[in-house]
Amino acid sequence: GKNYVVARIPGDGIGPEVIGETSRILEAAGRKHGFSLTWADYPFGADHYLKTGEILPASAVEEMGSMDALLLGAVGDPRVKPGILERGILLTIRFHFDQYVNLRPAKSYPRVPLPVAPKGGKDLDTLVVRENTEDFYIGIGSRTEKGSADFSLDTKRGLYSLEGTLRGSFSGGVEGAFQLGVASEPAVRRVVAYGCRAAKARGEDKITLASKSNALPQIYGFWEDIAQDEAARHGMGLGIVNVDAMCYHLVRTPDLYGVVVAPNMFGDIVSDLLAGLAGGLGVAAGADIGDGLSMFEPIHGSAPDIAGTGKANPIAAILTGALLLEHIGERTAAKAVEDSLTAFLAESAPGDLPVEFGGQGTTRAVGEAILKRIQ
Ligand code: NAD
Ligand code: IPM
Ligand code: MN
Numbered sequence: 001g002k003n004y005v006v007a008r009i010p011g012d013g014i015g016p017e018v019i020g021e022t023s024r025i026l027e028a029a030g031r032k033h034g035f036s037l038t039w040a041d042y043p044f045g046a047d048h049y050l051k052t053g054e055i056l057p058a059s060a061v062e063e064m065g066s067m068d069a070l071l072l073g074a075v076g077d078p079r080v081k082p083g084i085l086e087r088g089i090l091l092t093i094r095f096h097f098d099q100y101v102n103l104r105p106a107k108s109y110p111r112v113p114l115p116v117a118p119k120g121g122k123d124l125d126t127l128v129v130r131e132n133t134e135d136f137y138i139g140i141g142s143r144t145e146k147g148s149a150d151f152s153l154d155t156k157r158g159l160y161s162l163e164g165t166l167r168g169s170f171s172g173g174v175e176g177a178f179q180l181g182v183a184s185e186p187a188v189r190r191v192v193a194y195g196c197r198a199a200k201a202r203g204e205d206k207i208t209l210a211s212k213s214n215a216l217p218q219i220y221g222f223w224e225d226i227a228q229d230e231a232a233r234h235g236m237g238l239g240i241v242n243v244d245a246m247c248y249h250l251v252r253t254p255d256l257y258g259v260v261v262a263p264n265m266f267g268d269i270v271s272d273l274l275a276g277l278a279g280g281l282g283v284a285a286g287a288d289i290g291d292g293l294s295m296f297e298p299i300h301g302s303a304p305d306i307a308g309t310g311k312a313n314p315i316a317a318i319l320t321g322a323l324l325l326e327h328i329g330e331r332t333a334a335k336a337v338e339d340s341l342t343a344f345l346a347e348s349a350p351g352d353l354p355v356e357f358g359g360q361g362t363t364r365a366v367g368e369a370i371l372k373r374i375q
Contacts, residue, residue, distance in 0.1 A: 001034035004328050007063075007070040007293075009089070011045040013302025014363075015073025017310075018317035021367025022071070025337060026321045028374045033333040040067060044089050046077030055088035061096055069324050070295040073317065074302040087139065093295055094132050099288035100187065101194045102130035102267060103323070104299055106274035106284060109315075110346040112357055114279055118255035124278050127202070127259045129195040130267025131188070132288055135219075136181040137264045143177035144170065151177070183219050183263065188226040194289075195261040196234035202258060206237030210246050210262035210270055223263060247273055254278075271299055282313025282356040285320040287327065296324040310362035313354040315341060318370060340373035 008023070010016035023039065030036050040063070044056050064070055070093070075085040093099070108114055108124040118124050142151040151168055170176045195207045209227050213220040224240055231238040239257075241249070243266040249256050250270070254277040262270055275284035281300035288295040298316035306312055318341055325334035344366070345353070353359030354366050361369070 001030075001036060003036045003038055004068040005038045005040055005066075006324070007040045007042060007067045009042045009044050009070070009072045009075075011073040011075040011089075011302060012047075012077045012085070013074060013304050013307035014300075014312035015045070015075065015302055017073075017307070017312050017363045018298065018314040019071065019073040021314040021363060021370075022317040022321040024367065025318055025340075025371050025374060026325065028371055029325065029330075029333040029337050032374060033330060033336065035330060035333070040064070044085075045075050046080050046085060049080060049085060055085065056092055061093065064093075065097070065293055067293065068328050070293055071321065071324060072295055072297040074297070074300060076302045076304075078304050090297075091137065091139070094288050097288075097290045097293045097295070098133060099290035099293075099295060100131070100133050100190055101287075101289040102128075102132040102264075102271075103287045103289055104128040104130060104267070104271040104274070104284065105319075106271070106278040108278050109283060109342055111353065112279035112283060112345065114254070114277065116251060116254050116277060119253050120255050124255050126255070126257050126274055126278075127198055128267055128271045128274060129191060129198060129207075129259060129261045130271060131191040131262065131264050132267075133264070134182050134184065134187050135264035136179050138180065138182055141177065141179035142166075144175045146175070181219055181265075183222050183226075185226055188223055189230045192227045192230040192261055193234065195259050196231055196236045199236060199259040200234070204258045205235075206239055207231060207259045207261050208239040208241055208246075208257045210243040210260055210266040211240050212243050212266070213240075214242060220263070227261065243270065246270060250274065250277060275299055280313065280356045281316065282354060283315045283319070285316055285323055287320065287323045289327070294327055296320045296327070310364065311355040312363045313356040314363050314367050315354065318367070336374060337370075340370050343373050344370045 010019040049055055075089045106126045144151050199207050211220045211224055213224055228238055275281045284299045286297055286299040298320045322334045322337040351359050352361045354361045
């Protein structure tokens with residue numbers, strides 16, 4: 001059978017715990033469905049950084065470029081200043097490989113308790129298509145140094161450059177900071193186009209854009225205009241909803257939307273909200289898709305509050321593994337993983353369900369139970 005080389009960054013906190021279960025399940029799916037996986041393991045994360053000072057060497061990124069996919073747990077650790085590992089590993093990979101779509105399905109599964117009952121029945125099935133390369137994430141920003149109100153900013157960075165160095169200050173010696181957000185036509189078009197194709201595949205005739213042009217008319221007014229045009233090209237209807245109202249509607253009617261397309265920051269927030277509405281961060285899978293290397297990572301973080309306790313729900317990571325299998329072309333195996341997981345949830349005793357759902361099922365026990373159904 002075929003062999004796939006998959007880069008693996010378990011990362012921090014519960015990352016290694018959930019990636020351990022996922023890896024065993026993907027290997028079992030391979031044995032059953034006639035392919036094998038070779039893991040290329042990378043130690044990047046807090047421990048490695050604190051020991052060596054290294055975050056993510058360019059040589060590793062280069063190597064990963066020739067692999068079939070990347071599986072990542074989560075990065076971020078209370079011992080490390082926020083942003084160092086998150087920007088240095090996660091965002092660097094998303095940007096380097098131009099992974100322009102962050103796909104975040106919010107689906108309900110059997111017996112997963114939902115905080116709000118869907119209005120149209122018991123199922124929830126929304127797909128968040130998050131723009132993944134722009135907005136306030138581009139990394140152009142500055143803050144005043146302590147004791148000085150001046151900021152200066154080297155704007156010649158990455159894909160987006162203003163000319164020269166921007167200098168400024170807050171009046172009266174006030175400390176402060178700023179961060180730039182951008183939207184470019186190609187980036188908006190490609191993610192909206194992706195959303196339209198996804199909606200079509202789901203048999204839907206409209207997508208919904210999370211926006212906020214009332215407060216930020218330049219960037220999100222631009223988004224709305226381009227999205228309108230791109231959706232029309234695909235024969236798709238476009239609903240435009242201010243993101244604050246979208247959050248409000250979602251907590252009252254969690255199954256209101258089919259495909260939600262969102263700029264980077266709103267997509268980050270709305271996808272955590274939808275994860276909560278679908279039963280928890282422990283069931284929310286994710287994929288960063290580009291034309292080159294794609295990365296597969298659950299949407300949750302390293303959850304330092306439960307790391308090492310066995311309470312981490314591995315289901316999000318396992319479903320993320322299923323997305324990985326689908327991406328590399330192993331559709332039958334991907335479906336087998338999702339089916340085994342669904343069967344586990346539907347058939348097991350209440351006490352065996354993950355802790356997140358009110359059971360006593362540890363990360364390991366839940367992983368094992370799903371694995372057994374594949375073999
Ligand atoms: P988080 O997603 O790690 O945790 C939020 C809450 O959800 C916590 O109470 C946690 O216990 C719970 N939770 C998350 N995953 C769970 C699971 N699988 N099972 C059961 N409960 C789960 O978000 P946070 O607390 O904001 O961030 C913690 C760290 O993770 C920070 O360093 C942050 O920067 C980082 N982070 C990384 C990623 C990533 O690598 N993709 C994503 C988000 C946050
Ligand atoms: C996510 C995370 C990241 C993001 C952080 C850790 C940089 O919250 O993957 O959702 O904001 O994209
Ligand atoms: Mn997030």
